[in-house]
Amino acid sequence: MSLEREIDIGLAQSAISRRTFLRTAAIGAGGLVIAIHLPACSRKPAAPVEPFGPNAFLRIGADDTITFYCDKSEMGQGVYTALPTLIAEELGVAVDKLRVEFAPPGEAYTNALLGGQVTGGSTSVRDSWVKLRTAGAQARTMLFAAAAKEWGADAANLRVEDGAVISADGEKKLTFGALAGEAAKLPLPKEVPLKDPGSFTLIGKSRTRLDTPSKTDGSAQFGIDVKLPGMLYGALAQPPVLGGKVKTVDDAKARGMPGVRDVVQTASGVVVVADSWWQARQARDALAIEWDAGERASLNDGHIVRGLRQASAKAGIEAKKEGDAEAAIKSSRRVVTEAYELPLLAHATLEPQNCTADVKADGCDVYVPTQVQVFAQQAAAKASGLPAEQVRIHTTFLGGGFGRRLDSDFIPAAVEASKKVGKPVKVLWTREDDMTHDYYRPAAYNVCTGAFDRQGKLVAWQHHLTAPSITKRWIPGLIKDGTVDPFSVEAAANYPYDVPNVLVDWVEHDLGVEVGYWRSVSHALNCFSAESFMDELAAAAKKDPVEFRMALLEKQPRYRAVLERAVKESGYGSAQKGRFHGVAVMEGYGTYMAQVAEISLEGGNVRVHRIVCAVDCGRVINPSIATAQVESSVIFGLTAALWGEISIYGGRAQQTNFDVYRLMRMNEAPRIDTYIVESSEEPGGMGEPAVALVAPAVANAIHRANGKRVRSLPFSRHQLA
Secondary structure (H helix, E strand, C coil): CCHHHHHHHHHHCCCCCHHHHHHHCCCCCCCEEEEECCHHHCCCCCCCCCCCCCEEEEEECCCCCEEEEECCCCCCCCHHHHHHHHHHHHHCCCHHHEEEEECCCCHHHCECCCCECECCCCCHHHHHHHHHHHHHHHHHHHHHHHHHHHHCCCHHHCEEECCEEECCCCCCEEEHHHHHHHHCCCCCCCCCCCCCHHHCCCCCCCCCCCCHHHHHHCCCCEHHHCCCCCCEEEEEECCCCCCCEEEEEECHHHHCCCCEEEEEECCCCEEEEECCHHHHHHHHCCCEEEEECHHHCCCCHHHHHHHHHHHHCCCCEEEEEECCHHHHHHHCCEEEEEEEEECEECCCCCCCCEEEEEEECCEEEEEECCCEHHHHHHHHHHHHCCCHHHEEEEECECCCCCCHHHCCCCCHHHHHHHHHHCCCEEEECCHHHHHHCCCEECCEEEEEEEEECCCCCEEEEEEEEEECCHHHHHCCCCCCCCCCCHHHCCCCCCCCCCCCEEEEEEEECCCCCCECCCCCCHHHHHHHHHHHHHHHHHHHCCCCHHHHHHHCCCCCHHHHHHHHHHHHHHCCCCCCCCCEEEEEEEEECCEEEEEEEEEEEECCEEEEEEEEEEEECCCCCCHHHHHHHHHHHHHHHHHHHHHCCECEECCEECCCCCCCCCCCCHHHCCEEEEEECCCCCCCCCCCCHHHHHHHHHHHHHHHHHHCCCCCECCHHHCCCC
C-alpha cells in the first residue's frame, strides 16, 4: 500500500480532515505537501457552476518525488497526461517527473463546472485550466521564496530548471526536495501571475501519454484487474425485466456446487460468492429465482415511440426564444416541417461493470472504476451501514466510461456481499448483465420547422424537442417541473444561425425506462435533427448546403472558420465517382467543430470512406490527445449511427451482446483526418463533441447520393439503394 493511501486511511479513522492535514503537515523527512488555495474558489458551491473551496494537488517529497493527485478519472480520454501537463508547465518540471495518483473523494476535488467530484461533460481540462496552473505557480513561488531566503537573494531573479531552483548567476542550485521543508513553513501566496501563453514550453506540444507504458505492459490496474489477499468472487443475478425485484429464491442447488461460499440477496438481486468467478457464474445460473416483474412487464418499443409522438403534440418549455417564430411561421407561405426519431442506446463499455469491496467493522475499502468518487462513496456507505468518512474509494483506470460510470448501481452488491461473508469480494457483471441493465441513452422525437419569406430568406426556425430528463433521475430535485434540463437541449439552445425568429422548446416525457448520460448526451440527439434539417432547408431554398450555412454564419467567425477548413481539406463537392459528401457543424462544450463525411452506397447500405473534422477547441494541451479524441469519437458516433439501438419488448432489453449490438470492425473504419484550427481562446472540451456530428454528416451525404432523407437512426433500419 502506498504512503499516500496509508495517510488517507489514517485520516479516515481520525477527526483530522485530509484538507487540514495537507495544509499543515510535512510528510516524511522534510517533505512538503502544498495545498493550493484559490481565493476566487473559496466558497462552498451553492449551484453546480459555483466556484469551490481549497484543493490539494501536489506533494513534493524530500526525495524529490513530485506526486500529482489527479481528481479526474482516466477512461482513455487522456487526463492522466493532460492535467499533469498544466501543473508541470507552471511548476517548471518535465511532465514525466510527476507521479500520478488518483485523488480520494472529497469536497476539495469538486469540479466547479458540474458542482461535484465528477468526470464528465468534457469538463476535465476546462475545469482545471486555471486551477491547476495556479496550483503549479503557487508551488513554484513558495519554492523560490525558500531558495531566496537560503541564499539571501531576490526571488524575482531565480529560475527553475528540471525540478531545481537555480540562482541568477547559475552558480547555486537546490532541488525541490531540498527546499520542500523550508517552503512548507512559508505562507501560501494569495495571488501569483501565470505564464504568458507565449512562453509555454509544455502546453500545446504533443508527447507520449503517461499511462501508455503501464497499459502496454499490463501493469495498469483497471477495476477488473483488482486482486486482494483472500478475495472471493461474486456473480450477480438481476431481474430480467427492467425495474423488477426478487420474489423468492431457491439456492439449494447453487450452494452445493464447487467453490460456492455463500448466496447473498442484495438490493439489486442475488449474488453468488465463490472461490472463482466462473464458479460463481455457474452457480448463479443454477439459482431458482421467482421474479416480481413489476410495472414494466408490458413495456415495448411501440409504447415508447407512441408516447414520444403523443407528448410532442404538447407545448414545450422555452429553452431559447428570439423574435416570434410561431407568428412568423403562421404568416409564411413557404413552411418546411420534418420530424426526426432517435433510439435508445447502450453505453457498451468494453470493461463490464465491476466493483471490489472489503468491508470490515471499522471501515470499507472499495476498488472501482468510477466517474463519481463521492457518489460511489455514498453508495458504499449506504450498503455497508458505515459512515461515509469510513469508506475509502480507490479509483482504478476505467475500461470505458461514456457516462455509464456516472452511476453507482454496480457498487452496492459487492459491498453487501463482502459485509455478509467477511472477506473481500469482487462482483463482475457479464456482458449480458451490462447490456440489459444499463441506464440507456434516451430515445427522442424532434420536430423542426423553418419558414421562408417571399424573397427566399429563412425568417423562422423552431426546434421542438421531446425527450426525458436524465438529470431529474440522476439528481432528484435538481430539475424542477416547468424548468428546462440543460442536458436535454444541447446543440439546440445554442442555435448559431442568423435567423430573426427562433424558438427552441422542450417537452419532458418519461419513457418508462431509466435513462443516463451517454457520450455527448443530447448533442447527438439534437445535432442530428438540427443539421439534417439545415440540409433540408438548403434544398428547399435551392442552395448548396455549405453556401446556405455560410450565409447564415456571417456573425459566427469560429463556426465559419471550422466549416471553411473542413470543406477545403475534404475536397467537398469534388468526390470521385460514386462517392458523395455531407456536412454538419456544431458547438459543444466550448468547442467549435465541422465534419465532412465521404460515403458510397453499396448493396443498399452506406459505406463511410472518410471523415474530415476541423476543430477549434481553444488552446490545446496536447495535440496528439486531441486528435485521438476526435478519432475515438468518430468511431463511437459512427458505430451508433450505423447500427446502434436497444429494443425493449416485455420490459426486457433485446440486445444482449456484441453479436447483435454491433461495434465497428477495423476493416469498416473510415479514414479520419483531424485539423486543429489555431486559437487563443480558453480550452474547450474534446471528449464528446465529435460524436454528435457524424450521424447528420453521413445522413446529408446519403441524400446527395440517392435523394432520400434519413430521419431516423440507425441507418441499418433503412434500405438505401
